[in-house]
Amino acid sequence: MASPLPSPAKTGRILAKVGIDRLGYGGIDDCITSIRCNGRKFHIEMSPSFICNSPIVESRYRKFITVVSGDYNYGDEITDAEEGEGQQDSEEIRDEFHEWLLAALRPVFLEVVPDVPPSFDPEKLAAGEAHPRLSEYLFPEQHYYRLEVENEKPFPIPIRDKEDRFSPALNDIHPDLAQELRHHAKFFDPSSIEVSFRRPEQALSGEPTRVLVDLDDSGPKTVCFFKNLTRAYYLDLDKQLEDHLRVLKSTLTPNARVPRLLGVVVVDGRIAGLLFTYIKHRNENDGLLFENHLLYTPIPLRQRWASQIQDTVAQLHNAGLVWGDARADHVMIDKNNDAWLISLGGGYTEGWVDKDKAGTKDGDLQGVARIVKHLNNEPYEPYSGSDMESDDGC
Secondary structure: OOOOOOOOOOEOOOOEEEEEEEEOOOOOOOEEEEEEEOOEEEEEEEOHHHEEOOHHHHHHHHHHHHHHOOOOOOOOOOOHHHOOOOOOOHHHHHHHHHHHHHHHHHHHHHHHOOEOOHHHOHHHHHOOOOOOEHHHHHOOOEEEEEEEEEOOEEEEEEOOOOHHHHOOOOEOOOHHHHHHHHOOOEEEOHHHOEEOOOOHHHHHOOOOOEEEEOOOOOOOOEEEEEEEOOOOOOOOHHHHHHHHHHHHHOOOOOOOOOOOEEEEEEEOOEEEEEEEEOOOEEOHHHHEOOOOOOOOOOHHHHHHHHHHHHHHHHHHHHOOOOOEOOOHHHEEEEOOOOEEEOOEOOOOOOOOOOHHHOOOHHHHHHHHHHHHHHHHHOOOOOOOOOOOOEEOOO
């Protein structure tokens, strides 16, 4: 187990957030849950075999596992140990288990990471006294525990020598593609990239997507969107990068509302992430044009988006490019209520584009026609809330 980082920051503050639940590391009912706490990362191994004489915890855990595996349906029978709790949806079950898990680990957090490193301290970030680097988020100090339960009482047990299992995934690409990519996008070490949170309280638990980068070595930094590729190995990364290269080498005008690849984040010659144009999106639905969230959107605004989507697709086609996976939630609305096309070059989605038209101009036109039809057909109700406000996210 890694030793805690020395820090002059305040102690006794525990800010933790669950990240990912991974199933089946040893058996189909086993799970590893990753938690970020005070800027560090904890990986917790759980299994029914670790639970002894604890029917309440075992029942809670098995329901959680059923939800994580995707086998839970609302209205499924509740076990005797949970009788009287009433029916719950999957999100409630997962959140309730995570809350219990964080409480069970609180003594560990207080002992192992009672301090908040300055780079993750919301107060220091808000005051402009700290400037966390992307490397601190991609490669945090890590700790490994097995959670045993006996007589309903949890006992977190530290595990040694587990680093290899949780090493971040770094992706290789073909050398010729890497060489060509360098002609159109700069490569960056994560230690040279500053993480920028619009809400400092997210620094301890949020997944950074908003970063500041000196793109041309001129001094001023540009806000970029960071796409993290360290969570898994991307078999189609070469194709993704080839699609982005086509955009960069095309005659597409700079004012076309399509995010561009601005940089590549590398570690020891391998790819850890990508930097894109940052879109200040609306707060509602994270800015995405989900097909079932249009009730409060005025008709004239929908018509504006439809026109912009059609215009941008026409610009792509004139430049010899295609959108690809044309669908409603691949449209992002920015703070000015302008529509951007995202996820260029990828596949197709049933119901939006026919399989035989995937990756073609005809497929784009088919997808756009269905998006426009949906924008025009959905009902409208006036709404005076704050959902239309913009949000920069993390």
